[in-house]
Amino acid sequence: MLIPHPLLGLRDAQEFTYLGDANLINRPDPNAPNAEAMFCDYVFLRDNPAGVHRELWYHEQGDRSWLVVTRNTVTHEILGAELASDVALAHREGSK
Amino acid sequence: MTDLTPITALGGTIARVETFGALSLTENPAMALASLALRKGQSVPSPFGMTLPEPGKWTKSGAIGVYWMAKDQWMVEAEGRAEEDFARVLKAEVPEASVTEQTDGWAAIEITSSKGAAPIKALLEKLVNIDAGAFTQGSALRTGLDHMSVFLIRRAEDRLAVWGMRSSTETLWHALAVAARRLEDI
Numbered sequence: 001m002l003i004p005h006p007l008l009g010l011r012d013a014q015e016f017t018y019l020g021d022a023n024l025i026n027r028p029d030p031n032a033p034n035a036e037a038m039f040c041d042y043v044f045l046r047d048n049p050a051g052v053h054r055e056l057w058y059h060e061q062g063d064r065s066w067l068v069v070t071r072n073t074v075t076h077e078i079l080g081a082e083l084a085s086d087v088a089l090a091h092r093e094g095s096k
Numbered sequence: 097m098t099d100l101t102p103i104t105a106l107g108g109t110i111a112r113v114e115t116f117g118a119l120s121l122t123e124n125p126a127m128a129l130a131s132l133a134l135r136k137g138q139s140v141p142s143p144f145g146m147t148l149p150e151p152g153k154w155t156k157s158g159a160i161g162v163y164w165m166a167k168d169q170w171m172v173e174a175e176g177r178a179e180e181d182f183a184r185v186l187k188a189e190v191p192e193a194s195v196t197e198q199t200d201g202w203a204a205i206e207i208t209s210s211k212g213a214a215p216i217k218a219l220l221e222k223l224v225n226i227d228a229g230a231f232t233q234g235s236a237l238r239t240g241l242d243h244m245s246v247f248l249i250r251r252a253e254d255r256l257a258v259w260g261m262r263s264s265t266e267t268l269w270h271a272l273a274v275a276a277r278r279l280e281d282i
Contacts, residue, residue: 007151007167008237012225015240061240063151063166083167 003057003069004081015061021046022054022068025088050074056084105203105265114273117280118211119219121272124204127173128182129259133194134168143172143189154236154249163236163249171198171247171259203265205258205272206251213253215279220256222275224248242271 001013023046028038047053051074057067066084071077104125106112111123132148134140140148146162148170149155154163161173174182183197209215220228224239226248231237236249244267247259260268 009152010227012239014225061245062238063164065166085167 001076001078003067003078005059005062005065005067006081006083006086007065008063011059011062015059016057016067017060019056019058019066022056022084022087023047024056025068025084026091052079057081105262106269107266112269114276116273116276118209118215119276119279120208120210121269121276122206122208123265123269124206124257126176126178127199127204128177128180129174129198129202129204130172130183130186131165131194131196131198132162132170132172132186132190133196135193138168138192140168141190141193143186149234149236152235152237154234154251156251161249161251163247165238165247173204201262202247202259203262203268205260205265205269207256207258207272207276209254211254216250216254216256218279219272219275220248222279223271241268244268244271 002010003013003016005011028035028042032038051072052070053073054068054070057069059065059067067081068084068087069081070079072079101109103109104111104123106123111125113120113122132143142148144157144160146155146157146160149162149164151164154161159175162170165171172186178199182199183195187195207216207219217228220226220231224241226237226239231248231250233250233252236247238245238247244260244264246268249257251257258268258272
């Protein structure tokens with residue numbers, strides 16, 4: 001399986017380690033009044049779709065970047081990859 | 097007073113050299129290494145007047161080589177300066193950036209071919225899951241080799257450098273030597 005690294009091009013999936021749902025980037029606000037309930041969801045509840053999924057992958061034997069990889073969990077087709085830092089930045093800009 | 101004898105990463109008093117057919121492996125204990133990382137918001141500097149390379153690339157000017165390591169991070173090599181405080185020299189060039197001494201964490205093995213690019217390509221194909229055909233002169237990348245993290249630099253069509261973790265240099269040498277020996281007849 002090859003992952004299209006946004007900076008380095010196609011790289012072997014063996015160089016990466018897998019973390020899981022990319023929603024982990026969206027950490028809830030710890031000062032919010034319902035922080036406990038939101039953190040409970042954040043820590044314990046995950047979607048587990050059969051189909052297109054956005055996931056966090058770490059390029060451990062490469063440039064040590066975190067990527068958000070869009071993958072079809074049924075066919076293992078990789079539909080795209082972006083730097084997680086860019087995704088987090090865009091999310092922060094969007095929530096302002 | 098104790099008489100201390102400096103030894104190389106492979107434990108010898110001189111650099112180890114082994115030749116297998118067209119391929120020669122040479123330990124390079126004289127190469128200094130320092131990492132260069134930009135601080136947040138910092139513009140890209142040009143140490144020693146060099147343009148820092150793009151992702152996946154290596155450039156060289158005189159005795160100084162630079163390769164891309166990660167976003168806003170590079171490794172800077174200096175031939176024959178392993179016994180100096182090279183990180184300090186680099187820091188003086190880029191006072192705004194973070195510079196860390198790396199010479200004692202890594203060890204370089206230089207591989208040369210006497211039959212052009214083909215034996216180097218065959219060695220890469222045997223050892224690492226990268227596109228060996230696209231790994232041309234001036235390319236540099238980090239990948240896994242026998243479960244060890246290494247930097248590969250294509251210094252020329254017939255020359256390849258492997259930077260590996262210093263504590264596992266013997267294991268890395270073994271992996272490279274075994275693969276090179278099996279390519280002897282090619």
